[in-house]
Amino acid sequence: MSDRVITALSLCASAGVGETYLDQLNIKVVVANELQSERAAIYSRCYPSCKMIVGSMQDEAIKREIIKEAKDRGVELILMTLPCQGFSVAGKRDSKDSRNNLFLDAFQIAQEVQPQYILLENVPQFKEAHHVLDGGEKRKIKDTIAEMMPDYIMRMDVLNAAYFDTPQCRRRCFLLMSHKNVPIWTFPGIVTPAPITVREAIGHLPSLESGETAEPAYRYHTAPRHNERHIRWMKHTPSGKSAFENEEHFPQRANGERIKAFKTTYKRMEPDRPCPTITISSRTISSQNNVHYGRKKEDGTYSDARALTLLELILLTGLPGNWPVPTYCSQRCSRDILGECVPPKLMYHLCKNNPLIPALSGPTT
Numbered sequence: 001m002s003d004r005v006i007t008a009l010s011l012c013a014s015a016g017v018g019e020t021y022l023d024q025l026n027i028k029v030v031v032a033n034e035l036q037s038e039r040a041a042i043y044s045r046c047y048p049s050c051k052m053i054v055g056s057m058q059d060e061a062i063k064r065e066i067i068k069e070a071k072d073r074g075v076e077l078i079l080m081t082l083p084c085q086g087f088s089v090a091g092k093r094d095s096k097d098s099r100n101n102l103f104l105d106a107f108q109i110a111q112e113v114q115p116q117y118i119l120l121e122n123v124p125q126f127k128e129a130h131h132v133l134d135g136g137e138k139r140k141i142k143d144t145i146a147e148m149m150p151d152y153i154m155r156m157d158v159l160n161a162a163y164f165d166t167p168q169c170r171r172r173c174f175l176l177m178s179h180k181n182v183p184i185w186t187f188p189g190i191v192t193p194a195p196i197t198v199r200e201a202i203g204h205l206p207s208l209e210s211g212e213t214a215e216p217a218y219r220y221h222t223a224p225r226h227n228e229r230h231i232r233w234m235k236h237t238p239s240g241k242s243a244f245e246n247e248e249h250f251p252q253r254a255n256g257e258r259i260k261a262f263k264t265t266y267k268r269m270e271p272d273r274p275c276p277t278i279t280i281s282s283r284t285i286s287s288q289n290n291v292h293y294g295r296k297k298e299d300g301t302y303s304d305a306r307a308l309t310l311l312e313l314i315l316l317t318g319l320p321g322n323w324p325v326p327t328y329c330s331q332r333c334s335r336d337i338l339g340e341c342v343p344p345k346l347m348y349h350l351c352k353n354n355p356l357i358p359a360l361s362g363p364t365t
Contacts, residue, residue, distance in 0.1 A: 008077040015042040018342030021363040030073040080120040118177035152177040161343040162274040166318040167196035183355035199271040220311040234305035240270035280339035318345040
């Protein structure tokens with residue numbers, strides 16, 4: 001690999017999960033911005049040489065500081081992983097959500113920094129998303145970006161992390177932008193046509209029931225604690241099925257009345273497929289597709305009647321098992337970070353296809 005270092009700015013950087021393997025491409029994030037101080041602290045722990053600017057880039061003082069630091073360090077690439085709650089089908093999808101206009105601030109920064117390349121990531125709905133103009137009129141976000149950045153060529157597509165070395169079905173929209181003076185950044189082809197399965201990713205880990213732990217031998221492999229009713233329903237639920245499909249032991253209220261909900265809830269994962277999209281509700285057994293696939297026992301019930309451990313989530317995100325979660329980081333914060341992140345191997349393969357990067361093999365875990 002060339003010794004040339006590619007300098008980058010990361011906006012809405014969170015804890016930097018998506019950047020895990022970028023050093024293998026000689027991409028060095030030299031400036032980062034994150035609103036939440038806890039996530040910024042984790043980022044700085046993982047990337048101590050990066051200049052972290054904490055605060056909202058909608059604050060003019062913060063914006064000017066980001067621009068100054070990026071210019072001083074000669075940033076060539078900007079990574080934008082903007083909040084997606086305003087666009088996501090899992091969120092409120094409020095067209096008036098102030099976070100929907102963060103892209104304006106991000107591209108105001110890009111206008112002044114003028115990097116060679118820009119990568120923006122968001123949920124698939126972002127591809128056709130609108131924002132509200134001052135007069136109340138709606139306009140497609142991608143049209144506004146094109147108007148703001150006339151000297152850039154845009155490519156937009158939706159990719160599934162499962163086809164990029166990640167055992168998780170996670171579809172994300174990416175916008176790749178190339179300055180007109182440099183070669184065009186295009187999307188990579190599929191890397192793993194036969195996706196990695198849940199069993200392949202986490203099947204080697206010890207079986208756990210609610211509240212049990214395999215630490216310290218397996219760091220972060222501690223099962224969430226659930227109530228007995230939830231545990232009973234899931235013990236009688238086969239792999240890939242929802243407890244709502246049980247003839248007995250189905251979700252019900254204390255008076256025996258059947259609970260009504262989607263069949264993606266109280267559901268076990270399918271062991272021989274990639275896992276469903278990990279969300280910030282990964283600890284909740286009743287939320288969507290969160291329950292371990294389980295192993296059938298001699299008595300006909302199924303083991304692992306629980307949501308996934310933090311270690312299992314780490315592996316299903318495509319991170320190495322020794323990913324350095326700081327000891328001061330709460331379980332909730334860790335799960336939120338993994339539920340919102342760009343899968344790092346997907347980011348690796350996207351950036352590997354950048355014209356600045358020489359031909360390389362896959363990421364080293």
